[in-house]
Amino acid sequence: MADSLKIRGTLKSWTKLWCVLKPGVLLIYKTPKVGQWVGTVLLHCCELIERPSKKDGFCFKLFHPLDQSVWAVKGPKGESVGSITQPLPSSYLIFRAASESDGRCWLDALELALRCSSLLRLSTCKQGRDGEQGSSPDASPSSLYGLPTSTTIPDQDLFPLNGSALRNHLENDAFSDKSERENAEDSDADTQDHSRKTNESGSDPLDSPGGPRRGTTYVEQVQEELGELGETSQVETVSEENKSLMWVLLRQLRPGMDLSRVVLPTFVLEPRSFLSKLSDYYYHGDLLSRAATEEDPYCRMKLVLRWYLSGFYKKPKGIKKPYNPILGETFRCRWLHPQTNSHTFYIAEQVSHHPPVSAFYVSNRKDGFSMSGSITAKSRFYGNSLSALLDGKAKLTFLNRKEEYTLTMPYAHCRGILYGTMTMELGGKVTIACEKNNLQAELDFKLKPFFGSSTSINQISGKITSGEEVLARLTGHWDRDVFIKEEGGGGTEVFWTPSEEVRRQRLKLHTVLLEEQTELESERLWQHVTRAIREGDQHKATQEKSVLEEAQRQRAREHQQSLTPWKPQLFHLDPLTQEWRYRYENHSPWDPLKDIAEYEQDGILHTLQRETMSGQTTFLGSPVSRHKRPGPDRRLRKASDQPSGHSQVTESSGSTPESCPDLSDEDFIPGSESPCPRCRQEAHRLRMLQEAVLSIQEAQQELHRHLSAMLNSTVRARQPSAPSLLQNPRSWFLLCIFLTCQLFINYILK
Structure with missing residues (x-):
């Protein structure tokens, strides 16, 4: 299908362009001669809604539900730069047809093209798997339009973050036309109004402050400092200027002193928070x-042990300590899993300042795991060395198996403060235990001996046991190669190595957009200190750090004066287990038939479900809504994930709805009304029964956890105290022998 349509640009002005609709793509040209390519819209990631308008014609809108770009990177002939025209939005496009009949025809054709995009993706994936020898790389449908391969398109990007965001597109989009009518008239001379810029509300509704909140916006962090392997990045030579500062600091310290209240100079700080x-x-x-x-x-x-070792080889250059988090400070980030098209969310909060306690929660329900825990940072000064202890435990849970792994952390040890070379190491014994499977892994992080060589630094040894039976032993270096030797046969194999290939496989980190961060969010809170440290201005860094510390003391005084204790926003202390738990944790297994995507908003993790979307929006395409002006609840057209029964789209320039093929969409629309009322009622009853059983199971598990905690506390209270020295028979026996020997010696001496 091809015809001229008016498209609204970012400057709120309209331009007439030639649009050609193909399966999965919408090609936009400057003229009907199809020579001056403007851009290609990828329909596989778009959704379609009718846009009410008080002007002549018919408006509709194509938009990306996650506010990502809808444009292809290249043209159909490999063009990298389109023809010069007015700037067009990146995440949405608003079209205007000449008449309502033309607009309805475009809606039906676009709906069919959206469904054909599913067939296009399936066929492209199949061609990539088959790998026929006689096929050409340019023979795939995606290569005809300069599209990325289907394997690079996450399935979750086809869904919005929440239903309210979709409704926001429907409700708030009507205001832009009204404001345009008040400020400027629609002109058929399309290029005359390109420079006109209005201040009325005509932007995308997802960005309007009055609309419903959407999921948090994350941006990818490109730069990352991994540090060098071995001892090089763990050794630092202190300059003469910094030595004088350290001597002033060391005069205030005593061996065995806790350093949590000591203000450290900024040259030893790593420019990021401990969270x-x-x-x-x-x-x-x-x-x-x-x-x-x-x-x-x-x-x-x-696999869990291999993952645990993967978190240590990233090291800062030199001996650096992260910022001590401010009370109430939070940090949010996520990682994209390209293999499963899922996200791992990380949420942390400083829940206590004295002692400093950091609580965190990690979730990836789609992949079936979550983790929670809290770390209490302690430090001790021993004269020429100091240690930073990480007291606390983390619990890794596999949701589908109801399996918990308890993990502990090593401590950091810095030596050579007064004399020698300053060196940072990891030490201590850690355990990873699974009570359900009776499996446990023990790791011993060894400190370098006094007369040890360079190969003896960062050494590690450990074993995997099942009860009393040793299954495997591990040796190596925690920042380099770790080897495993299975008991009962077999040689030594490489268990883990942070090679260049492994480093390239690191998941991409995405942090919250700085404009959406709260005042107590780590990156925004410490931004001035971080900038000063990276610029080498230690004086300014110290000043900015003092401002934050004074603001924290002022907030503490205000809480004391108002007699209102401070409470964490995202975590709470379990009164029975005395563990910090995430307020919004969800340990229910992922249901692919019900759950669509997991997203985060204001530190709260949500799960978008199909029932929620069907309750807030109605998918068009049913016989009732076809060729009728939709009401407020019948405006959304959404691409189905199921293949359509029609294999191709007939190109037509007709302007009547009757020229479009008559389709039945009930096979494509999730949540559509079943033709059998009895089956629909039975399915609803089974779904309600399943939800009731799951809620009962969760209540039983919670009750079991509380009973176990109460039983353990009762056993500890009733446990008899250890017998005293005089109540021990062995002590009386040794005393008798001692007296006998004493009498014998006295008799001999006489």
Whole structure:
């Protein structure tokens, strides 16, 4: 189908362009000669709604539900730059047809093209899997239009973050035409109004402040400092200027002193918060995704152990300490899993300042795992060395298996403060235990001996046990190669190595857009200190850091004066287990028939479900709504994920709806009304029964957890105290022997 349509640009002015509709794409040209290409709209990621208008003609809108770009990177003939025209929006396009009949025809044709995009993606995936020898790389449909391959398109991008955002497109889009009518008339001379710029409300509704909130906007972090492997990045030579500052600081310290209240100079600070530091363990979260689907418990434990080791090789250059988080400080980020088209969300909050406690929660329900825990940072000064202890536990849960793994953390040890070379190491014994499978992994992070060589730094040893039986032993270096030797046969194999290939497989980190961060969010809170440290201005960094610390003391004084205790926003302390738990945690398994996508808004994790979307929007295409002006609840047209029964679209320039093929969409629309009322009633009854059973199971598990905690506390209270020295028979026996020997010696001496 091809015809001229008016398209509204970013400057609120209209221009007439030639639009050619193909299966899966909408080609836009400057003239009907199809020579001056403007752009290609990818329909597989778009949704279609009718846009009410008080002007002549018929308006409709194509938009991306996640506010991403809808344009292809190249043209149908490989063009990289389109023809010069007025700037067009990146995430949506508003079209105007000459008459309502033409607009209805375009709606029906676009709806069919949206469905054909599903067939296009399926056929492209099939061609990529088959890999026929006689096929040409340019023979795929996607290559004809310069489209990316289908494997690079996440399925979750086809769905909006919430139903309210879609309704916002329907409700708020009507205001832009009204404001345009008040400020400017629609001109048929399309290029005359390109420079006109209005101040009325005509922007995309998702960005309007009065509309419903959508999911948090995340941006990819391109730059990342991994540090060098080995001892190089863990050794630092202090300059003479900084040595004088350290001596002033060391005069205030005593051996065994807690350093949590000591203000450190800024030259030893790593330019990021400790809450961000704790997120280093999830750049290889795809290992947990694999572990969640692994059937063998022993292989599952090895994958968890491999993931645990993957969080240590990222190190700052030199000896650096992250910022101490401010009370109430939060940090949010996520990682994209390209293999499963899912996201791992990380949410952390500083829930206590004295002692400093950092609570965090990690979730990827689609891949079947979550993690929660809290870390209490403690530090001790020993004269020429100091240690930073991370007291606390983390619990990894595989949702589909109801399996929990309890993990502990090593401590950081810095030596050479007064004399020698300053070196940072990791030390201590850690455990990863799964009580359900009776499996446990033990790792011993060894400190470098006093007379040890360079190969003895960062050494690690450990074992995997099942009860008392040792299944495997591990040796190596925690920032380099780790080897495993299975008991009962077999040689030594490489268990984990942070090679260049492994580093390239790190998941891409996305952080919250700075404009959407709150005042107490890590990146925004410490931005001035971070900028000063990276510019080398230690004086300014110290000043900015003092401003934040004074603001924290002022907030503490205000809470004391108002007699209202401070409460964390995202976490709460369990009174029975004395553990910090995320307020909005969801440990229910992922239901692919019900759940669509997991998203985060204001630190709260939500799950978009099909029932929620069908309750807020009605998919067009049913016989009742076809060729009729939709009401407020019947405006949304959405691409189906199921293939259509029609294999191609007939190009037509007709302007009547009758020229479009008559389709039946009930096979394509999820949540559409079943033709059998009895079947629909039975399905509803079974769904309600399943939800009731799941809620009962969750209540039983919660009750079991509370009863276990109460039983443990009762046992500890009733546990008899250890017998005293005089009540021990062994002590009386040794005393008798001692007296006998004493008498014998006295007798001999006489």
